[in-house]
Amino acid sequence: MSLAGSVIVGLALLGTGLVALSLWANPVLRRISLRNIGRRKGSTLLVIAGSMVGTALIAGALVIGDTSRRLDLDIVYRHLGEIDEVVVLSGSQGRGDVYFDRRLVEERITLERLNAETESSQGEALVDGLLPVIQVEVPVQKADPVTGKPILVEPRVMLVALDWEELARFGRRPPSLTPPAQGEILASRGLARELELDPGDTLQVFAGNRPHTFTVREVVEGQGISGYRNPWDNIPGTMLMNLEDGQAVFAAEADRINAIFISNAGGVIDSFQHTPAVREALGTLLQDADPRGDFQVRAFKPDIMEENFMGEMFLTISSFGIVAGIMLVLNIYTMLAEERRTEMGVMRAVGVRRGHLVRLYLYEGLLYSLGASLIGVLVGLGLARLVVWGMNEFTWFAASGSQLRLEFTVKPLSLVVAAAAAMVLTLGTVLFTSLRISG
16 A cells, blocks of 8 residues: 555544544434434435545546556566566667677676676666567568468567577576477467467568568467567567577678667566666666667666556546535535524524534534445446446557457455545545534
C-alpha cells in the first residue's frame, strides 16, 4: 500500500473509531439518530446515493489502476523478461543502429568490469548477464517449399540473432529454449499465428531486398527474449536464429553485432531499479569507444513500471464526479437541516447544546457512510469492469490485433482504500455541514 493509501486508511479508521465510540457512549443521541434514519427513508436513500457517487468513482479509478498495472507487468514479462538495458551504437544523422566489432565492446564492458563500477558507486554488484546480439526489424514471408512463391507476407518482424551459449548464462533465470541449427529459426507464437506457421515451414527473410531462406524449427511462446521488441511498436512477433546466421545475412562479417542486452541483478520486475546506476557505469566504460557515433543505453522497463497512465487518467476524470458528489452531500444535509429547523429549535430549547447537534449529524453521517461505502465499492467494480471491456473491444487493443489484453484485476487493498477514502470524504463533509448548520 502506498503512503497516501496508508494515510487515508488511517484517517478513516481514526475518524470512524472516534465517532463510533461517541455513538456508543451517548445512548440518547444514538436513539435519536437511528430514529431519524428510519423516519426519513427517502432522505436516507438520497444521502447514500449521493455519497455512493464518490465511492464508486474512486473504487473504479483504483481498480482500473490495478488493471493497468497488470498490463504493465504483462508487457515486461512478454517483451523484455531479463533484458533491462540495450547498448547500441547510433549512426550519424540518426540513421539507425550500426554494426560494430564485438571484440571492441567486449574489451570495455565485461561482467567483471561493470560490477566493479557499480560496486565502487553503489556498494554492490548490479549486473548478472551480458548478451551480444543482432536485433533488426525485417520483412518476412512464408514461402511454398517447392515453388518458392510467397504465401503470406509480414512487413515488420523483430529478428534477434544471438549466441546460445551466452544465453544460457544470461540473467537469473535464462529461458529454456532449444537452440536452432544453422539455417533454422524459432518463431514466436504471435508470428506463427500471423503467418500460419508450423514446424518445418519455409520462411524467407529479406535483407537488402534479397531473400534468405530459413526453416521453422519450433514455435515457442513469445515471452522474454523470444517475444523481444519495443513494447510500443505494433509488431506481430519475434524470431530467433544463430548469431552466425545473423552475421552472414546482415553484418556480412563475423564478430560483428549491433546491440548488447544487459540483465540487472534481481527479478524480472524489481531489476529496473538498478537502471540509473548501470547506465552510469556503462557511460564510464564506453566513453569515446567509437569515433563514428556515440554508444547509447536504451531502457524500456523504467518508463513502463513508473507510469500508470490509465489509472491516473481515469482518476483525474473521476475527480469531477467526486467533487459533484461532495457538493450533492452538502446540499442534501443543508436541505435536511431546513426540514429539521423546528425540531432543532425545540431540542435547543430543552437544553441540547450545539455540540450535541453536531454529534447527532455525525452519527447519522457515519451510518450513511458505511452504507454508501459498501454499495459504492460494488458499483465501482461494475463500472471498472465495463470500462475494461470497452477498452478491449473498441480501442487499439482490438483494432491493432495486439496479443495484449487488459485483464480485469482487483486488489483487495484498492477496495479498502476506496472505502476508506469515501468514509473520510463523507465524514469530513458531514462535519463541515453540521458545524455550519447547527448554529
